[in-house]
Amino acid sequence: MLKTILILGLIVMNSQANELKHEDSPYLQQHANNPVAWLPWGEKALELAKKENKLIFLSIGYSTCHWCHVMEHESFENDDIAKLLNQDFVNIKVDREEYPNIDKYYQGIYQMMNQKSGGWPLTVIMTPEAKVFFTATYLPPQAKFGTKGLSEILPDMLDLYANKNELVSLMVKNIENKTVQKSIIDVEERKLKIDANLSNLFMFQVHDSYDQSNKGVGTAPKFPRATTFDTLLDVSRINLDLDAKRMSEEALTAMAKGGIYDQIEGGFYRYATDEAWMIPHFEKMLYTNAELIESYANAYQMSGNKLFKKVIDETIANVYARFEHDNLFYSASDADSNGGEGKYFVFAYEESQKALAKEGFSKEEIAQALAYFNITEEGNFEEETTNPYLSNHPTPEKIEKIKEVLFNLRAKREYPFIDYKVQTSWNALFIHALFKAGQKEKALKSLDALLKNLYLKEELYHQIILGKSAKVKAYLDDYAFLIATLIDAHQATLDESYLTLAKKLNAQSIQKFYKDEQWHMSDDSFKSIAELHDASYRSSMAVSIENILKLAYLSDDYNALEMATKMLNLHASKINQISASMPYATKVALMLERKIVVIKATKEHLLANEQKIGELNYPYVLRKAEKQKSYDACTMEKCFATHDNMDALLQEIEAMKF
Numbered sequence: 001m002l003k004t005i006l007i008l009g010l011i012v013m014n015s016q017a018n019e020l021k022h023e024d025s026p027y028l029q030q031h032a033n034n035p036v037a038w039l040p041w042g043e044k045a046l047e048l049a050k051k052e053n054k055l056i057f058l059s060i061g062y063s064t065c066h067w068c069h070v071m072e073h074e075s076f077e078n079d080d081i082a083k084l085l086n087q088d089f090v091n092i093k094v095d096r097e098e099y100p101n102i103d104k105y106y107q108g109i110y111q112m113m114n115q116k117s118g119g120w121p122l123t124v125i126m127t128p129e130a131k132v133f134f135t136a137t138y139l140p141p142q143a144k145f146g147t148k149g150l151s152e153i154l155p156d157m158l159d160l161y162a163n164k165n166e167l168v169s170l171m172v173k174n175i176e177n178k179t180v181q182k183s184i185i186d187v188e189e190r191k192l193k194i195d196a197n198l199s200n201l202f203m204f205q206v207h208d209s210y211d212q213s214n215k216g217v218g219t220a221p222k223f224p225r226a227t228t229f230d231t232l233l234d235v236s237r238i239n240l241d242l243d244a245k246r247m248s249e250e251a252l253t254a255m256a257k258g259g260i261y262d263q264i265e266g267g268f269y270r271y272a273t274d275e276a277w278m279i280p281h282f283e284k285m286l287y288t289n290a291e292l293i294e295s296y297a298n299a300y301q302m303s304g305n306k307l308f309k310k311v312i313d314e315t316i317a318n319v320y321a322r323f324e325h326d327n328l329f330y331s332a333s334d335a336d337s338n339g340g341e342g343k344y345f346v347f348a349y350e351e352s353q354k355a356l357a358k359e360g361f362s363k364e365e366i367a368q369a370l371a372y373f374n375i376t377e378e379g380n381f382e383e384e385t386t387n388p389y390l391s392n393h394p395t396p397e398k399i400e401k402i403k404e405v406l407f408n409l410r411a412k413r414e415y416p417f418i419d420y421k422v423q424t425s426w427n428a429l430f431i432h433a434l435f436k437a438g439q440k441e442k443a444l445k446s447l448d449a450l451l452k453n454l455y456l457k458e459e460l461y462h463q464i465i466l467g468k469s470a471k472v473k474a475y476l477d478d479y480a481f482l483i484a485t486l487i488d489a490h491q492a493t494l495d496e497s498y499l500t501l502a503k504k505l506n507a508q509s510i511q512k513f514y515k516d517e518q519w520h521m522s523d524d525s526f527k528s529i530a531e532l533h534d535a536s537y538r539s540s541m542a543v544s545i546e547n548i549l550k551l552a553y554l555s556d557d558y559n560a561l562e563m564a565t566k567m568l569n570l571h572a573s574k575i576n577q578i579s580a581s582m583p584y585a586t587k588v589a590l591m592l593e594r595k596i597v598v599i600k601a602t603k604e605h606l607l608a609n610e611q612k613i614g615e616l617n618y619p620y621v622l623r624k625a626e627k628q629k630s631y632d633a634c635t636m637e638k639c640f641a642t643h644d645n646m647d648a649l650l651q652e653i654e655a656m657k658f
Contacts (some may be wrong), residue, residue, distance in 0.1 A: 024465045026419045026648055027063035028097040031072060035082035040092045048071075048088040049128045056087040057154075058124040060106060062097050062281035063419040064283045064334040066341055067138045068121045069507055075141045075150050079431060084154045090128075097331060097423065098463065100475055101521035101528040107432035110135040122549055124156050131172040133160075135203075162274055173191040187495075194589045197595045199235045199578060203244060206232065214276045215254035216362050221281070223271040224255055226291035227534050229426060234619045236424060240596055246304065252299050255292075256311045257390040259380075260344065263373060264388060264406050265321070266314025268292050269335075278380060278389055282335035282342040282416070286323060286426045287537045289315050293433035301615065312437050319430065322418065325466060327442075327449040329427050332414035333403055334601075344413045346385035347406065349377045355409050356402065368393065369402045382480040423463045424454045424474055429537065435488040447489055450482070460505065475522050476530055477511040480540040492610075494603045494625045499554065517570060519544060531584040542585040549588065553596045553622055553636060561636055566591060596620045597653055600632040600639075601646070609646045618653055 019039045020032040039045035049056045051148060059076075061068035075081045085091050096103035103122070105463040108117035113135050122198055126135035134157055142149040148156075161168050195201060217225050234244035237388040255261055259643050260269050268288050269280035289291030293315055300308040323330040337344040352375050356366045372395065373388035374380070381387050388406075396402055417532075427450050434443035454461045454470055461470035462478050486502035489495070512523035519530040519541040530541040545567050552560035568575070568589055579586040599606065599613060603625035606613070614621065631649040634655075635643040 003106065013327075022191045024421075024468055024471070025063075025095040026421060026624040027061060027068075027097070028093055030063060031076060031093050034072065034076045034077050035079055035086075035150065036091050037082075039092050041092055041094045041099060045090055045092045046130055049126075049130070049187070052090070053128050054088060054090045055128065055157060056124075056126040056130060057085055057091045058094065058106070059121055060094045060096050060103050060124070061121040062332075064094055064285075064332040064417065065120045065283065066107065066283070066335045067119075068381060071138050071335060075139070078141050079151050081141050082156075084151070084611075088154070088158055088655045096122075097419075097421070098472060100477060101524075101526055104521055104530075105526070105528040106132070106135070108182070109179065110137070112182070113161075113175065126397060127161065127168065127172065132175055133157075133168050133171045135327070145471075148217050153568075174519055188263050190570065193569050194572050195576045196591060196593070198576065198586060198589055198593065199241075200374065201237055201576060202579040202583070202586050203241065203298060205578070206247065207243070209580065211275060215247075216251040216277065218228045218547075220275045221271050221273050222275055222277065224260060224268060224292055225289065225583070226288075226295040226532075226582040227538050227587070229295045229581070229622050230298055231587045234590060237302070237619050238291075238590065239650075244529075249299055249303060249305070252311075253307065254307075256296075256307055259387045259389040262318065263390060264345075264403050264410065265318050266311075267318035267322070269316065276325065277539060279387055280342075282321070282345055284318075284333045285536075286319065286329055286331055286423075287429055289319055290426065290429040290433040290539055293430075294436045297433070297436040297438070302617075315635055316434070316437060316439065320335055321413075325420075325422075328422045328453065328466070329430055329446070331419040331421050331426060332424055333418045337414045337416040340382070342381060342387065344410060346379075346381050346387050347373075347375050348383075348385050349375055349379070351409065352406065355405050359401070359405050361398070361405075362403075365396065365398065368396050372396055372399075372402075373406075408574065419465050421465050422453070423478075424450065424460065425477035425481045428478070428485045431483045432481065432488055435485070439490050444489060444493070447485060447549070447567050451532075462507075474521070475540075476509070476519060476544065477521075477540040479505055479513070480543040483509065484543055487547065487550055490554075491623055494606060494623065502547070503555070504550055506551055509544060510548075513544075514567075515562060519567075532574065534582060534584050538584040539582065542588050545585075546588045546591065550596065550622060551591060554624055556636070558636065563593060573658060591620045594621055595635045598622045598624050598634045598651065599653075600624050600626045600628065600634060601629065601630070605646065612646060612650060615652060616650060618656075621653070 018037050019027040023029065023040050028040060062320055066308055081427060094102055105120040106122055108125050109132050112123060115219055119137050123136040123139055124132055126132050139153065140147065140149045142151050205216065216222055217228055229251055229654045232244040232248040235241050254277055259274045260277045260280045267284055270283040270285050271281050293312055294306045296312045299305065300312065319329060336343045352370060353366055356369060356598050358620045372391055372393045374391050375386045375388060377386060379386045431443050431446045431450065453464055456470060460474035460478060462472040462474050483502050483505050486498045490498040490502065515521045520526040521530050532539050532542050545564050548560050549564040552564060575582060575585055575589055597618065597620060599621060606625055608622045613621065630642050631643060631646050632639045633649055633653050640656065641649055643649040
């Protein structure tokens with residue numbers, strides 16, 4: 001009987017499965033059994049809409065997105081909503097991590113139409129010719145929260161297109177015109193240059209949005225803006241600006257002690273839902289942790305703060321424990337488990353008390369432990385549970401044993417879903433972080449594994465499901481972050497093969513993505529313009545310009561230096577006006593203005609003095625192996641210092657004024 005029921009269940013599932021069942025993407029697989037007749041992005045879906053003269057319903061999300069799960073359960077598993085969608089729309093599902101260029105383009109249109117930043121799930125309704133006239137993020141099936149539901153919106157959109165076609169055409173035309181205008185660089189803007197006081201402009205803008213009470217930048221929801229803190233640290237180092245150092249270190253300390261950091265296992269969640277860093281959105285993203293490891297490593301180098309070193313070590317360990325497979329790293333883990341958001345991560349007071357007592361802790365030790373992690377009877381999360389954050393109580397003597405007991409409590413629950421795809425871009429970011437954290441051996445192992453699996457027959461690919469073939473060719477993000485990491489590998493080892501490959505991929509990147517003075521996200525027919533703004537992570541356009549700049553210095557290539565300067569100056573107006581929104585581009589602009597210093601010596605001498613060079617206060621330093629007896633410090637214009645020992649050379653670099 002049970003066997004018969006299972007067979008019938010499989011028949012029902014298979015009969016309901018849509019076209020997504022053939023896709024590799026974990027996110028698309030999550031939707032493969034929806035009653036909605038989903039199609040993956042591609043010519044087949046777009047041509048079908050034209051042929052049948054149907055509106056396109058485009059939904060963009062990713063596998064570990066909480067509100068994507070909510071919308072799926074409420075609407076895409078809802079037979080009534082599915083009937084509306086299947087009858088009158090061609091329905092397309094996109095994994096934003098598989099197609100970041102498509103997501104970037106439609107997020108830009110959403111932002112333009114709604115005058116606010118977008119998010120996921122992103123909902124887009126288009127004409128049969130794929131022209132946008134409606135955008136939204138999460139939508140409920142029926143009206144709530146003062147928002148119309150899909151049951152009303154879908155018929156409204158059909159009526160609008162059928163009976164007010166002229167209005168739809170006007171909307172489409174206006175959106176297209178604004179999209180084109182946004183990408184055009186004004187003639188007058190071309191004459192501008194990066195402001196000589198850029199570091200002060202950046203400081204003023206960051207200070208204006210800095211949360212003096214809770215630390216960090218902005219209000220709830222509050223994101224860990226790693227590139228902002230990195231650029232503040234650079235400003236501190238080049239200007240001896242103590243306020244820049246203070247803001248960065250205060251924010252990093254607040255996050256390290258807060259609930260955005262997993263106090264039991266290590267690693268950061270994606271963002272905090274409150275201003276005080278207490279309650280996170282419980283997703284863990286590889287890119288978030290990669291960028292924050294770098295920030296904490298830079299801050300640790302400047303301060304020697306042991307808390308920062310602890311965070312670096314624990315975060316790396318957590319990524320290896322949860323995401324690592326054969327020296328490569330999965331993309332993310334979900335916020336949801338055991339039927340709700342955060343259920344794996346939070347603690348009930350009585351349960352925690354009993355678990356500690358069972359392991360022999362005294363009443364006093366238990367009280368101290370729970371007070372230290374702020375685990376209280378009333379809790380700070382749902383159902384009187386607590387997401388731990390550090391109090392001002394003294395660290396318990398047996399802290400590691402306490403964390404082990406709390407970890408074992410968690411281990412009885414189901415760990416959230418892990419998105420098991422391996423992306424070139426995010427893996428390169430994490431390997432870059434390993435280099436910054438001094439984990440050279442681990443970084444080199446993972447870099448070699450990444451190249452082996454995703455650089456195939458001299459073609460770079462965007463992602464792979466391990467055990468399957470790579471299909472999607474690389475985007476600008478992939479090239480930018482991998483080239484940067486190859487430069488790291490060269491600097492760590494002075495092995496010329498890494499530099500040779502970096503130069504080769506850099507030339508390919510320019511040829512593929514830099515067209516008509518604009519960086520594009522992809523090398524295909526889908527036109528998505530890259531930007532200098534840092535979004536979920538650093539701008540790949542800014543990193544691409546930085547790569548060209550560094551390779552210019554390492555190769556004495558004046559044409560490349562001129563190219564990088566021109567690429568950045570084309571956007572001088574925006575950098576000057578809103579540098580706080582593009583901190584990584586600001587960092588590159590400061591690097592260009594203050595100049596990179598190249599230390600030249602024999603390979604043996606450079607490797608022997610690696611630690612000393614790494615401890616330099618000046619942030620923009622590269623190493624170049626030369627067959628010579630002296631130690632030289634050079635910019636592109638001149639060698640300004642020559643000595644017969646490294647210590648004297650480093651002292652002169654620290655004292656330099658350009």
